[in-house]
Amino acid sequence: LLSIIDEISFGILDVFLIFLLCIVVVFCIITSKRFSKQKKQLLLNEQYYRSLFEQNPDVVITFDLNGMFISANKAVSSIFGYSLDDLINKPFIPLIVPNDLEKALLQFNTTINGESSNYECSVYDKNGKQRKINVTNIPIYLNKKITGVYSIIKDITEHNSAQLNLVEAEAKYRSLVENSQVGVYILQEGKIVYVNPRLCEMTGYTYEEVIGFNLTNLILPEDLPTVHKNVQKLFTNEMISMTDQFRIVCKDKRIVSLEVFGSKIEYEGKDAIIGTIIDITDRKNTELMIKHMAYHDQLTDLPNRYLLKEKVDELIRESSEYPNVFSLLFLDLDRFKIVNDTMGHEIGDKLLVEVSSRLRNCLDEKDIISRYGGDEFTILLPQSTVERAREVAKGILTSLSNPLQLNYHEVFVTPSIGISMFPEHGLTYDMLIKHADLAMYFAKSLGKNNYQFYTNDLIDQSQHELDLEIKLRKALERNEFILYYQPQINLLTNQIIGAEALIRWMHPTKGIISPAEFIPVAEETGLIIQLGEWALRTACYQNKKWQDKGLPPITIAVNISAKQFFQSNLAEIVEKILFETGLEARYLELEITESMTMDVEQAITTLVDLKKIGVKVSMDDFGTGYSSLNYLKKFPIDKLKVDQSFIRDSTTDPNDETIVKTIIAMAHNLKLQVIAEGVETKEHVYFLLEQKCTEAQGYFFSKPVSTEEFEKLYIIEETRR
Structure with a gap:
């Protein structure tokens, strides 16, 4: 039994020991796992801290209690420019700008006494440049004892600069706005x-x-x-x-x-x-004034042609939406130029103002009257029938039939009125104006002081000549013609001895128009008489003006047209102009052409009358006409002008050379002066001198020039003398 009990006891003890061993093993395993987990957590925390420390964009520094650098992250070089090795175990005090040192030490001492602090100060970087920083100091505790200081530093240099700029900008903005x-x-x-x-x-x-x-x-x-x-x-x-x-x-x-x-x-x-x-x-207000000036006539304050065009164009556009019929009247004052010339521009301006007032009284409020230019007026009658246009035209004729009282002068003016209808007579402003203008000149041709509607029969006339005639008449009324002067030179002395006056048309839009374009029409229409008389008077007046300035007298040559030459009273007209301008007859030369002498007896009579006055007479373009040399000796002329067509090739074409030599020799034999025109080269000059022709004109000396340019040449020549 005892042995059995011993065996049982021994078995229980073994079980207990085994159980105890198992518990120990389990405990060790659990403890090991816990320790391992703590170790991992510790390593993880360390990595977190290191990442926070190393990767922080702000500077992180640890100091000991004496303010010596212990460690710092990589960002330290961004502010100070130093590496960690440059700073380790060194004090921060030398880096502080002196003015901020007391504040920095106070804040550091506050931190090592256990209180975190935040402040701003300035430091020096490695290059000695000052930088503004924001510092946060945190005490480092170890076993509940402060062993050092963490400093987190932000570079606020640019931030402060931006803020300062912002404050300055705001101040500037406020000042700018307020002032x-x-x-x-x-x-x-x-x-x-x-x-x-x-x-x-x-x-x-x-x-x-x-x-x-x-x-x-x-x-x-x-x-x-x-x-x-x-x-x-x-x-x-x-x-x-x-x-x-x-x-x-x-x-x-x-x-x-x-x-x-x-x-x-x-x-x-x-x-x-x-x-x-x-x-x-x-x-x-200025824009309104400028617009009013741009669209109104300064003298009468009536709308001008530009505003009229806008109104007509507007009515034409509206006609595309609903039927619209209107009429355009073109009115020109008869004999206004005579009033202007005889009574002066002041009276002429007052006449225009009074006419404007009377025209307004003939119209309704919806009608538009404009001053087209000069003594021309246009009237737009919106939604007007032929009957209304006729009624208005008759009213205008009646109104202007009464005399105008201007500065104690009783003045009579009559209008000629042309009328065009839309759409019958034109679908555009230009066509309506053109047709009304044509109708107005048709009214003038019928005796003035009447009105006429445009008809297609007017187009059957020679349109070009009609337009040109109309423009020529207007040009005469508006004084658009000027005279250019081409110097005549003595080849021996190279001095200016005279000038030929040449007419030019200064068209307001086309510029200078050559005489070849308008002289034929002027001759055909009879305007050449008025034009020629103007040129003669202007040339005489200018020549006398030059003499009055003290310049040496020269002869001014003026072309006479056939119609002028055969005027029965040409000599009387010339004598009257000389008297009016005060120019002596000997300084005027009248140029005629060979074709004018075909009626020899009439030519001789006219030339004799002119010679009695004392003016000189030259035959222009000699050699190109059909005058008989037998009669040439009978003409009382003073000079022959050799035509430029012969002079041009006289030095290269033997035939032209012979013709020029013959004309010069004949002139000398007839005791006539001779002058060559169209001289363009030195060779021409040498050739003429060899033939004893001592007077010439042409582009070699000067093209025809304006009065001002000729006067400059004249004065320069006088200075040389």
């Missing part, structure tokens, strides 16, 4: 919440009075809808910015025009509009 000559406003919820002094000055209200104003308190009611619409578009982002013009009523009830710019902003947490305002009242 600006442009109005500045902020609008929020339809009310004004800010204005600068300039805007107060514009409106006449004080700052306190205008703040809180609703737009409806300032803006004219008719301008409000557009303003509200644009403001709404800004708030709903339909527009990025706004530019608008409207009118406001100032405190003193003045109405001013403003140009407003605006854009959306956030102001004190709410949407608002900020912008500028410019007072454009003067500009608007």
Whole structure:
């Protein structure tokens, strides 16, 4: 039994030991796992800390209690420029700018006494440059004992600089806004919440009075809808910015025009509009004045041709939507030029003003009268029938039949009126004006002081000649002609001895028109007589003017047309012009052509009458006509002009050379002076001198030039003398 008990006891003990061993093993396993987990956590925390330390964009430094560098992360070089090796076991004190050293030490001591601190100071980097930093100091505890200091440093140099710039910019902006000559406003919820002094000055209200104003308190009611619409578009982002013009009523009830710019902003947490305002009242008034000047005649204040064209074009456009008939009257005052010339431009201007007034009285409010130019007026009768146009034309004739009282002068003027109808006589403004103008000249041709409607029969006439005749007549009335002068030179002395006066037409749009284009028409229509008399008077007047200036007297040569030459009173006209201008007859030379001498007896009679006056006579273009040499010796002429067609090739063509030599020799034998025209080269000059021809004119010396240019040549030549 005992042995059995012993065996049983021994077995229980073994089981217990085994159980105990198992418990120990389990405990060891659990402890090992726990230790391993703690170790892993410790390693993980260490990695977290190291990452936070090393990868932190801010500088992290640990100091001992004496302020010596213990460690730092990589960012330290971004501020100080030093590596960790440069700083380790060294104090921070030398890095602090002296002015901030006391503050830095105080903050450090506060931290090692157990309180975290934050402050700003300036430090030196490795290059000696100052940098502004923000420092946070945290005490390091080990076993509840402070063993050092953590410093987290941020570089705020640029941040502070930006803030400083921002403050300066804000100050500048505020100064700019407050002192600006442009109005500045902020609008929020339809009310004004800010204005600068300039805007107060514009409106006449004080700052306190205008703040809180609703737009409806300032803006004219008719301008409000557009303003509200644009403001709404800004708030709903339909527009990025706004530019608008409207009118406001100032405190003193003045109405001013403003140009407003605006854009959306956030102001004190709410949407608002900020912008500028410019007072454009003067500009608007100037624009209106300029527009009025551009579209109205300065003398009569009537609409001019440009406004008339706009109105006619408008009626033509409207006719595409509904039938429209209207008439255009073109009116020209008969004999206005005579009044202007005899009584002076002042009386002429007053006459035009009075005529304008009478024309207005003949028209309805819807009718438009314009001064087309000079003494021409145009009248637009909207929605006018032929009967209405005839009625208005008759009324004008009646109104202008009564004398005009101007400065104690009783003046009579009559109109010639041409009428065109839309659409019958033209579908464009230009065509309607042209046809009314043609009808007006047709009225003049019928004896003036009447009206005529345009008819297609007028086109059957020679359109070009008719237009040119019309333009020539107008050109004479408007003084569009001028004289150019080509010097005549003594080849021996190279001095100016005379000048040929050559007429030119200064067309207002085409510029200078050659005589070849208009002289034939002028001769055919008889206008050449009036034109020639003008040229003769103008040339004599100019020559006398040069003499009065003290320049040596020269002979002025003027061409006489065939129609002039065969006037029975040509000598009387010439004598009258010489008397009026004060020019001595010996300084005037009249140029005729060979064709004028075909009626020998009449030519001799006219030439003798002219010679009695004392003027000189030359035969122009000699050699190209059909005059008999037998009669040449009978003509009382003083000079022959060798035609340029012979001179041009005289040095290269033997035939032309022979002709020129013959003409010069004949002139010498007949005791006549001889002058060559069309001289263009030195060879021409040498050739003429060899033939004892001592006078010439041509491009070699000068082309025909204006009065001013000729006078300069004249004065230069006089200086050389």
